[in-house]
Amino acid sequence: QAKKVRLNYANFPPAPTFPCVQMERWKTEIEKRTDGAVGINTFPGGTLLGAKDMMDGVINGQADIGCICMAYQPGRFTVTNATSLPLEIPDAKTGSLVLLDLYNKYQPKAFDKVKVLTMFVTAPANIMSKAPVTELSDLKGLDLRASGGAAQILKSWGANQVGMPMSDTPEALQKGVVKGLFSSLEVMKDLKFAEICKYITITDTVIYPFAVIMNKNAWAKLPDDVKQVMDGMIEEQAAWTGEYMDRHVSDAIAWSKKEHQVEVITLSPEKKAEWHAPLAPITENWIKTAEEKGLPGDQIIKDIKYLIVKRTAK
């Protein structure tokens, strides 16, 4: 019997969050499908590598496998980060498959030094607030906690993006330092924001792309049959994670409605168009920047839009 391979898999958010749930699922499946030829040690919660250290940490062999959120490193993953533009990706499953297709088509240089094991995205970011937000005018001057990636979108709507660590957010909301937050909705239940934010406004504007990457040397050392199993799971894992995320979000919404009487506000198609109009320059700017870097920006956006339609239809 061949010697058992041990791999260290680092992840940055706390253990119960979806990137770690998909990590544990992947670990279990790989260990099962390789008949125990591979054993995987998981390190959740940034215990081995933090979010921004992940990419270089995996390249340098501090972990064999790592999960990165590309939106945390703007400028570095230009092609794949295009999925986080306001292009109306409807849900996490579609988004995950679109991201993976995009990666496969362009094989971006940013990933030259690693092996990609899967990619997936968060569910779309939406507004959670203490006071109802039904009109664009309600957003004027509203302080919302959001990560830097959403800053441009909130600015275009006239809202204020406030950057602060997630750990400061519950208190800041309670005390009114911020009036709401802009992120995917599972936090309503997971971080109990439903206790404070009684309104959700569905905008479905932006997702955050993730990738699971592996150190090239560690990959090269794997036996061929193991490589085959891992390659075979790339798309399956992306779809599984997207589905899990979408289910998790709808559970969180149902829970928030039931336990905390949270009201969900949806925008009419006309209003949606009105909300999306001011966001167009963000995509245009991205195209300009991408083309300066020698990337076919326009084509990438067209591809994403086409892929969204194609993957949604399935």
Next chain:
Amino acid sequence: MEIIEKISEILNRCAGIIAGTILVFMILLTMSNIVLRRVWVPIRGTYEIMGFAGAVITALAMGFTQKRREHIHVDILVSRFPRSVKRAVFAVNNGLCTLFFLVAAWFVCRRGITLLETGEVSETLRMVYYPFAFVVAFGCFLLAAMLFIDLLKLFFQKDFK
């Protein structure tokens, strides 16, 4: 020896002035953000700038903090050693640490180069931030230099305490 001392003195004084100014700036920035958020709009990217400013002041302070022997150490046993053993222990400590921080400086520098090459920018302000990594590398280098000067003194100065 005296020239080296002089250079380190000047470097540390400059580092102190810059770091001190940045500390005052951090206080004013926090306060302005608190006030402006209330009466108008928050200052974009405060969170990021504070982090980078914090990195700069800590890094620049590394040299003169070491110079004043501010880093706490346990001297329960060492203080009882005979003079020669004390000198040997001191030499080993300083030698190891000099080497360590020199290499650390080099690798933090490489980290800055990676940030530069990959074109990474900060999340909110979308500005390049590799220069701050170079400042941290410089801080590690200053610390290594201070440790090394102490090591030299051990060998070249007779009146070592």
Next chain:
Amino acid sequence: MSLALVGILGIAILMLLLFVFGMPVSFAMALVGFGGFSYILNVNAGLNMVSQEFWSVFSNYGLTVIPLFVFMGQIAFYSGVNERLYQAAYKWVGHIRGGIAMATIMACGAFAAICGSNTATAATMTTVAFPQMSNFRYKPMLSCGSIACGSTLGVVIPPSVVLIIIGLSTEQSIARLFYGGIGAGLLLCLLMLLTVSVVCRLNPEWGPPGPKSSFRERIRSLSGAIEMLILFFLIMTGLYAGYFTPSEAGGAGAFFAVVISLVQRTLSWENFKKAVMDTLRVSCMVIMLIAGAMILGKFLTITRIPFNMASWVADLNVPGPVVLAVIFGMYAIGGAIMDALALLLITIPIFFPVASQMGCDPIWFAVLITVVTTLGAVTPPVGATTYVVAGMAKESTLNEVFKGVTFFLPAYLICIVLLMVFPWLITFLPGLL
């Protein structure tokens, strides 16, 4: 060599470097962390880990509270605010044996209600309290012990970074956790006050009582404390009215401190510069300690000792209370060799389900392990709070500080036992929510 053995050897070498070679604590932790990590993986990985930790600790937004709070303390010191505050306190409680030490512990508790970091509390309170306690001829050992242990209250009394981290990684309401922390924090504070009282009864010269002041003298002394009270009032109001977050409170506090001393004309330009330079050195020292502890933590993480210990405990086939006792014991030992936050991040996902399965109240369990890991902040070899106090109180050695801390260990133990026997001490307040 098995990974666990490498880990244990690493700790042994750390002890050697610290206690025999007298290497600065932060450097020794970094060096051992680097060596161990490189041994297990490779030197390139080790060096990259070190450079990443330096960069991410130095540029961590949460840690900017350290220079800001320290600066607030330095301004209070150089403008003489803290001296006048302590003169007032002396008039009120100076005649009680150890009264000033008790007042200091309560001041630490009050400061804890502002600041979520125990190193920031320790650095600020040492500046504010230590010279004054020496003035009143308190034994440095007792002063340092009171400050070091009092500062750990910052983690139990909300806001608390540790409770937030537990809340985020177990998906519990942080508001309920904070309410749970209040009961435990007050109990721990009370037991520390009792400790001072008992210690000073046994050694009367450690906290010598002063003359009793008349009521009029006391009232008049309050004018000296007015600046500190205003400062405290401004920060508390700002925090609770939602003008700023706990992370911003340091900046606001430093700003108010400067403004107050400018209005009072008690701060010269010369002293302002000294305050700035002292702040830079102290925060550099503190942040280097944290960076060292983080690097060491990465090494212990990659040995998987904390994971394996936790799974071993989780699989123990013994009655519930024994499992709990083993868990708490593990946290006490783990807290001694590892940074509390890193330890919690690793072990919470494993222990938490075990505790819930045994039917423990999650808030109770979370607050109790916070108290237990708090103990780790003062115990060697990785006891950041103790090192900070020793590093700043120049007149006392680390040895003295550790001795001083030892007197307070029974207070922690009694607190833990009481919380275990009477869970309602923790769960009562959150139950009202």
